[in-house]
Amino acid sequence: MGLPGWARLGPGVVKIIRQKSHLLAVRGGRPVEISAVSARTRDKDRGVNLTSYAWEDDPVVLATRDDVDVFVELMGGSDGPAKAATEAALKAGKDVVTANKAMLAMHGQALAQLAEDNGAVLRFEAAVSGGIPVVKSLTEGLAGNEITRVLGVMNGTCNYILTRMESAGLPYDVVFEEANQLGYLEADPELDVGGIDAGHKLSLLSAVAFGTQVNFAGVELEGIGRIKIEDIRAVADMGYRIKLLGVAQMTGRGLEQRMSPCLVPETSPLGQLPGGTNMVVLEGDQVEQVVLRGPGAGEGPTASAVMGDVMDIARGLRVTTFGQPAATLTEATPAKSATPAPYYLRMALQDKPGALAKVAAVLAASGISIDQMRQYGHADEAAPVLIVTHKTQRAALDEALEAMQTTDVVVGAPVAFRIENL
Amino acid sequence: MGLPGWARLGPGVVKIIRQKSHLLAVRGGRPVEISAVSARTRDKDRGVNLTSYAWEDDPVVLATRDDVDVFVELMGGSDGPAKAATEAALKAGKDVVTANKAMLAMHGQALAQLAEDNGAVLRFEAAVSGGIPVVKSLTEGLAGNEITRVLGVMNGTCNYILTRMESAGLPYDVVFEEANQLGYLEADPELDVGGIDAGHKLSLLSAVAFGTQVNFAGVELEGIGRIKIEDIRAVADMGYRIKLLGVAQMTGRGLEQRMSPCLVPETSPLGQLPGGTNMVVLEGDQVEQVVLRGPGAGEGPTASAVMGDVMDIARGLRVTTFGQPAATLTEATPAKSATPAPYYLRMALQDKPGALAKVAAVLAASGISIDQMRQYGHADEAAPVLIVTHKTQRAALDEALEAMQTTDVVVGAPVAFRIENL
Numbered sequence: 131m132g133l134p135g136w137a138r139l140g141p142g143v144v145k146i147i148r149q150k151s152h153l154l155a156v157r158g159g160r161p162v163e164i165s166a167v168s169a170r171t172r173d174k175d176r177g178v179n180l181t182s183y184a185w186e187d188d189p190v191v192l193a194t195r196d197d198v199d200v201f202v203e204l205m206g207g208s209d210g211p212a213k214a215a216t217e218a219a220l221k222a223g224k225d226v227v228t229a230n231k232a233m234l235a236m237h238g239q240a241l242a243q244l245a246e247d248n249g250a251v252l253r254f255e256a257a258v259s260g261g262i263p264v265v266k267s268l269t270e271g272l273a274g275n276e277i278t279r280v281l282g283v284m285n286g287t288c289n290y291i292l293t294r295m296e297s298a299g300l301p302y303d304v305v306f307e308e309a310n311q312l313g314y315l316e317a318d319p320e321l322d323v324g325g326i327d328a329g330h331k332l333s334l335l336s337a338v339a340f341g342t343q344v345n346f347a348g349v350e351l352e353g354i355g356r357i358k359i360e361d362i363r364a365v366a367d368m369g370y371r372i373k374l375l376g377v378a379q380m381t382g383r384g385l386e387q388r389m390s391p392c393l394v395p396e397t398s399p400l401g402q403l404p405g406g407t408n409m410v411v412l413e414g415d416q417v418e419q420v421v422l423r424g425p426g427a428g429e430g431p432t433a434s435a436v437m438g439d440v441m442d443i444a445r446g447l448r449v450t451t452f453g454q455p456a457a458t459l460t461e462a463t464p465a466k467s468a469t470p471a472p473y474y475l476r477m478a479l480q481d482k483p484g485a486l487a488k489v490a491a492v493l494a495a496s497g498i499s500i501d502q503m504r505q506y507g508h509a510d511e512a513a514p515v516l517i518v519t520h521k522t523q524r525a526a527l528d529e530a531l532e533a534m535q536t537t538d539v540v541v542g543a544p545v546a547f548r549i550e551n552l
Numbered sequence: 553m554g555l556p557g558w559a560r561l562g563p564g565v566v567k568i569i570r571q572k573s574h575l576l577a578v579r580g581g582r583p584v585e586i587s588a589v590s591a592r593t594r595d596k597d598r599g600v601n602l603t604s605y606a607w608e609d610d611p612v613v614l615a616t617r618d619d620v621d622v623f624v625e626l627m628g629g630s631d632g633p634a635k636a637a638t639e640a641a642l643k644a645g646k647d648v649v650t651a652n653k654a655m656l657a658m659h660g661q662a663l664a665q666l667a668e669d670n671g672a673v674l675r676f677e678a679a680v681s682g683g684i685p686v687v688k689s690l691t692e693g694l695a696g697n698e699i700t701r702v703l704g705v706m707n708g709t710c711n712y713i714l715t716r717m718e719s720a721g722l723p724y725d726v727v728f729e730e731a732n733q734l735g736y737l738e739a740d741p742e743l744d745v746g747g748i749d750a751g752h753k754l755s756l757l758s759a760v761a762f763g764t765q766v767n768f769a770g771v772e773l774e775g776i777g778r779i780k781i782e783d784i785r786a787v788a789d790m791g792y793r794i795k796l797l798g799v800a801q802m803t804g805r806g807l808e809q810r811m812s813p814c815l816v817p818e819t820s821p822l823g824q825l826p827g828g829t830n831m832v833v834l835e836g837d838q839v840e841q842v843v844l845r846g847p848g849a850g851e852g853p854t855a856s857a858v859m860g861d862v863m864d865i866a867r868g869l870r871v872t873t874f875g876q877p878a879a880t881l882t883e884a885t886p887a888k889s890a891t892p893a894p895y896y897l898r899m900a901l902q903d904k905p906g907a908l909a910k911v912a913a914v915l916a917a918s919g920i921s922i923d924q925m926r927q928y929g930h931a932d933e934a935a936p937v938l939i940v941t942h943k944t945q946r947a948a949l950d951e952a953l954e955a956m957q958t959t960d961v962v963v964g965a966p967v968a969f970r971i972e973n974l
Contacts (some may be wrong), residue, residue, distance in 0.1 A: 142838070146838060150696070150698065152697065153763075154695075154696070156763070156876045156877070156880050157763075157875055157876045158695070158697050160875070164615070170753075170830060174820060238945035247876060255693070261838070261839035261840065261842060261869065262842055263685075263688075263689045263692070263693025263694065263842070266685075266688065266689070266692060266693045267685045267688070267689065267693075269865075270685070270688060270860060270863065270864060270869070271677070271685025271688045271689075271860045272685065272856060272860065273576075273580070273859065273863035273864075274568050274572070274576070274855065274856050274858070274860055274862070274863060275856055275859075276572065276575065294709025297798065298576055304579075306775070341575075341578070345589070382912060399821065399824070399845075402821070402824075410904050414856065415852070416564070416681035416852040416853065416855055416856035416859075417846065417847065417852065417853050417856035417857075418682055418683065418846070418847050418850075418853060419846060419847070420683060420844065420845070420846035421820075421843075421845040421846065422842065422843070422844055422845075423842070423843040423844075423845075424839065424840070424841060424842035424843065425839065425840050428838065428840075430837070430838040430840065431838065431839050431840060433696065433838055433841040434696050434697055434836065435693075435839075436692060436696070437838075438692060438695055438696055439694045439696075440696070440697035441692065442692060442695075442869075445692075445870075445871060446870065447692070447869040447870075447871065448867075448868065448869075449869065453579055454579045455578070455579045455581070456579050503555025515645050538610070
């Protein structure tokens with residue numbers, strides 16, 4: 131086995147292979163050993179001693195060594211060395227286990243095809259929801275189902291930030307900085323808080339669930355950066371919590387994929403989800419609903435997922451990357467959500483007579499009726515107003531939101547979060 | 553593929569294979585077809601037309617037909633035709649997929665060995681918690697972990713009865729009869745309400761989790777028949793719900809396996825588990841905790857699990873029954889729980905002065921202190937008294953319970969349920 135990339139994930143895998151060599155050999159039917167390693171710098175202290183393994187400066191060279199059967203890619207990044215080494219490994223007929231959601235979201239189709247063309251397998255359990263065996267459950271456990279919907283909370287950092295904002299009553303910027311200090315954020319934080327990382331994951335689950343080519347560009351993305359502590363307080367008053375929720379669903383109009391802040395009932399399993407935990411809900415025509423919950427990241431959980439894939443390979447279990455031959459994956463037509471839902475709106479209104487009436491009139495003109503409305507005390511000229519609508523189409527809402535900005539009473543752009551009464 | 557046994561599960565599997573032949577062939581890389589079927593009576597209406605399949609009166613003959621690669625055993629029963637046909641299939645080198653927890657709980661070790669000796673696989677996802685891919689998650693997804701604990705609610709019928717008792721305020725006997733009318737109970741209801749079925753499942757998960765031979769006899773079993781509506785009301789007052797909870801844990805003293813009514817916080821995921829749903833919690837040294845929730849029974853979910861195993865076989869995925877060679881499974885020494893826990897006690901006390909003091913003295917003599925005590929109004933001579941203890945060893949509690957019955961104030965045998973603050 132060859133291991134490049136050490137930033138956060140390598141040591142966990144090395145520890146398992148070292149400390150559990152007997153257990154792994156018994157379960158896998160053969161020893162699992164590290165042949166060689168690679169990293170950006172050789173002499174950094176990584177908490178594990180690597181001197182007993184061969185060293186390669188170049189991960190591409192590592193990937194194609196004769197004594198490597200399985201290349202474990204933990205470098206990250208959608209292109210660059212990770213992609214080059216993965217391609218080199220697959221071309222050389224080596225199996226690849228990767229935690230790299232960005233690479234698969236961008237190049238999953240080509241890499242899956244490359245693996246098949248070379249009789250290799252390419253597996254990615256660790257790329258989606260850390261330690262939860264969700265790819266395996268979907269690809270294998272539910273293989274007798276037509277999957278009807280996949281949804282869940284797939285980014286632990288965002289869930290940590292939102293949970294912490296609520297529990298500590300702190301604004302987004304402060305908690306964001308805390309998370310940064312704690313090392314919870316990606317080097318480019320937008321990957322986390324912009325919903326991109328979670329969107330990558332959703333696009334991979336969609337491919338497995340619906341037999342479609344990975345289509346990350348088709349994911350409607352919205353991050354958590356616009357969520358204010360006022361939103362969190364207001365929705366709590368109404369019995370909701372805000373989660374960065376992904377939903378993928380095949381419809382007659384095409385594949386709906388969205389990753390965006392949504393309100394969920396605080397008493398629901400998703401609403402109860404604490405801190406860095408992930409939860410994925412798989413719905414199939416036979417199994418109804420299976421819910422999986424577990425740690426979304428971290429050294430141990432990620433290493434657990436990587437080793438699950440490695441052990442499959444040791445045992446001779448060879449599944450195609452997305453559960454069926456790459457050539458049979460169909461192109462997915464992205465579709466906007468057409469399922470009506472209630473929405474939570476926040477806007478700032480000029481403090482003048484008739485302002486609320488104007489907003490109500492704009493909503494009514496788009497056929498949207500109001501379920502709840504709250505206006506809070508305010509110090510400045512613009513008053514925060516919160517509205518929960520009855521069920522409406524997103525298209526009608528977008529029309530109304532646009533129309534609001536042409537009135538002379540709404541200050542700035544209103545914020546709209548979908549309410550999912552799961 | 554050959555299918556015997558139709559009671560409740562056969563039609564679901566047939567429907568999937570008929571309606572999804574294209575999907576299954578794409579995913580599995582080969583067509584999945586039914587060659588022949590068998591059942592106790594041929595001409596019963598089962599909601600699916602079986603005339604296109606060859607018919608065998610004898611499941612043993614079915615199991616060994618040349619055109620059968622996979623024998624799907626849905627007959628049930630630990631011995632008799634199910635075991636005979638399973639053995640015949642394995643001896644003939646046919647792979648077997650079974651939903652039969654009783655057979656595996658009794659003969660799992662021998663059958664796993666027989667499968668390996670004949671180059672066949674024997675898989676049982678449908679035997680544990682219906683549609684939830686828990687065996688796969690544990691055997692494969694978490695193969696890089698040392699499993700530290702497995703626990704959960706594994707019998708949907710018991711969970712239905714307990715949930716319904718609480719929501720409708722009905723006594724056990726009435727809800728038991730309702731469940732019977734609805735067809736939720738096994739032909740021998742004691743399998744459900746006596747905790748035996750759930751105990752079978754726990755013993756199978758233990759084997760996979762800890763690499764031990766299945767040891768159903770080592771499961772400490774207690775059913776739900778002693779739970780009264782008064783218990784459910786009283787524990788609800790204290791913020792708890794009663795669940796039939798299974799816990800398996802490897803300790804320095806041996807393998808602890810218990811399946812018994814326990815109090816769990818009503819706000820916990822286990823406490824929130826509704827009706828026929830199952831929840832299994834898998835804890836490993838790397839992954840920390842993964843929770844799986846889904847339907848515990850039913851035609852669709854069970855067929856989903858059966859087809860997961862069948863599709864693995866179609867794809868050429870061949871895992872040993874319990875995740876490692878049968879010969880390497882160690883004998884498990886059963887150990888009684890030595891983890892201290894608080895307990896809920898219910899007893900009937902003679903209505904005479906000093907009765908409560910005597911009970912308190914007995915508990916104190918065993919070193920058990922009382923956290924809460926409630927005495928409810930009563931019509932008869934004996935007054936129901938409910939006690940929640942502080943943490944104590946089960947052995948000390950058993951001693952106290954025995955001593956209580958030698959006093960002249962406790963009427964009948966006290967009831968004790970463990971409190972798990974999960």
